[in-house]
Amino acid sequence: MTRRADRQQLIRIMPAKRDHTPTDTFDVLVAGGGVAGLVAAWRAAQAGRAVCLVDRGELGAGASHVAAGMLAPVTEADPREPALLELGLEAAWRWPGFAEELESAAGMGVALRRTGSLVVARDRDEAEALDRVREVAAGLGVTMERLLPSAARRLEPALAPTVRLALHAPDDHSVDPRLITAALAEAARRAGAVLRCGEEVGEALIDGAVVSNGREPTADGDRPRITGLRLTSGERLTATDTVVALGAWAGDLPGLPSAARVPMRPVKGQLLRLRDPEGPGLIERTVRFEGGYLVPRADGRYVLGATQEERGFDTTVTAGGLYELLRDASELVPGVLELELEEAIAGLRPATPDNAPVLGRPRGVDGLIWAGGHHRNGVLLAPVTGDAVLRALDGEPAAPAFAPARFAHADAEALA
Numbered sequence: 049m050t051r052r053a054d055r056q057q058l059i060r061i062m063p064a065k066r067d068h069t070p071t072d073t074f075d076v077l078v079a080g081g082g083v084a085g086l087v088a089a090w091r092a093a094q095a096g097r098a099v100c101l102v103d104r105g106e107l108g109a110g111a112s113h114v115a116a117g118m119l120a121p122v123t124e125a126d127p128r129e130p131a132l133l134e135l136g137l138e139a140a141w142r143w144p145g146f147a148e149e150l151e152s153a154a155g156m157g158v159a160l161r162r163t164g165s166l167v168v169a170r171d172r173d174e175a176e177a178l179d180r181v182r183e184v185a186a187g188l189g190v191t192m193e194r195l196l197p198s199a200a201r202r203l204e205p206a207l208a209p210t211v212r213l214a215l216h217a218p219d220d221h222s223v224d225p226r227l228i229t230a231a232l233a234e235a236a237r238r239a240g241a242v243l244r245c246g247e248e249v250g251e252a253l254i255d256g257a258v259v260s261n262g263r264e265p266t267a268d269g270d271r272p273r274i275t276g277l278r279l280t281s282g283e284r285l286t287a288t289d290t291v292v293a294l295g296a297w298a299g300d301l302p303g304l305p306s307a308a309r310v311p312m313r314p315v316k317g318q319l320l321r322l323r324d325p326e327g328p329g330l331i332e333r334t335v336r337f338e339g340g341y342l343v344p345r346a347d348g349r350y351v352l353g354a355t356q357e358e359r360g361f362d363t364t365v366t367a368g369g370l371y372e373l374l375r376d377a378s379e380l381v382p383g384v385l386e387l388e389l390e391e392a393i394a395g396l397r398p399a400t401p402d403n404a405p406v407l408g409r410p411r412g413v414d415g416l417i418w419a420g421g422h423h424r425n426g427v428l429l430a431p432v433t434g435d436a437v438l439r440a441l442d443g444e445p446a447a448p449a450f451a452p453a454r455f456a457h458a459d460a461e462a463l464a
């Protein structure tokens with residue numbers, strides 16, 4: 049391993065961009081500068097590795113920029129995905145310590161709000177669904193208090209009198225993801241990572257060669273090894289390990305052998321950022337409802353999200369999408385219609401076929417680590433994503449429920 053102190057010396061004399069493209073070598077290359085890539089870079093650099101992260105735009109400008117930042121393992125969870133629910137609970141339990149460590153490492157706040165969430169039902173069907181959520185939560189040792197409308201309105205007086213039932217999830221909190229990405233970038237930089245923005249990844253390098261068509265390497269009996277990345281500028285970066293954290297685009301990275309690939313689809317979410325010129329106070333807790341959520345920030349801002357649409361890489365904001373969010377939210381919190389509109393935006397959640405993330409090394413290919421497919425839980429899962437990348441760097445196998453090998457092509461068996 050290259051010693052970090054040596055790398056830092058190198059970095060000081062290395063210009064950020066060059067016309068000529070000699071190969072730069074690192075211990076760890078990270079493709080993608082969202083929450084997943086940044087936490088991977090921070091943890092790897094913190095562990096003494098020489099790290100370089102590459103992002104085609106600004107850091108945290110993709111799904112992380114759009115995310116609401118709910119740390120809601122139970123209220124976001126699908127009871128049919130128990131492994132994901134347990135991972136989310138572990139992540140939620142880790143968040144307070146993680147936030148404290150990150151704030152101290154970055155020298156800036158991340159606005160962790162430990163105010164809990166209220167899940168509200170408008171009718172009998174929704175109320176029955178809430179009772180099922182409560183049962184699942186109880187089975188996992190998570191207490192959610194069942195509140196009749198009067199009790200719910202004592203907690204959140206802005207709720208409409210028509211609310212039928214509510215569940216109080218005192219441990220479902222929130223953070224501001226834009227502060228998280230800024231803090232992770234600063235912490236990674238301070239730990240010695242090189243962060244390169246505006247540099248697009250072109251292809252993965254395999255055994256030193258670029259495999260433009262993704263063909264399988266045929267070196268006699270050798271396991272193929274990802275040796276780094278070629279940028280679209282032509283520059284080559286090589287590393288012992290390459291972490292793929294390219295969000296919804298991760299499935300399309302050219303050059304990976306099929307044994308190492310993970311299918312990834314974009315799931316569009318539109319949301320609104322709102323502001324109360326009078327300051328905070330409309331609601332104290334996140335209010336969730338069928339199809340959406342209203343997340344308060346400490347300064348009187350609110351995030352109202354989000355649609356869930358399968359429309360490929362489309363990020364247009366539509367009147368219909370925003371109308372539905374405002375219609376549903378204002379039915380439950382009428383005061384939402386008095387708020388000022390600051391931003392309407394759409395992002396792409398990266399989702400695997402089973403909606404669970406891929407965290408760890410694929411089978412049959414060396415030098416590659418996946419950190420992606422976080423779907424609705426990218427911010428929540430940040431602490432455990434960092435842990436999983438560190439474990440993979442140390443050679444530990446991925447947890448089976450999140451192992452990339454679950455999507456491997458049949459011919460992956462031949463390479464394993």
Ligand code: GLY
Nearest residue numbers: 317353354424425
């Ligand atoms: N985690 C909230 C969302 O994906 O909309």
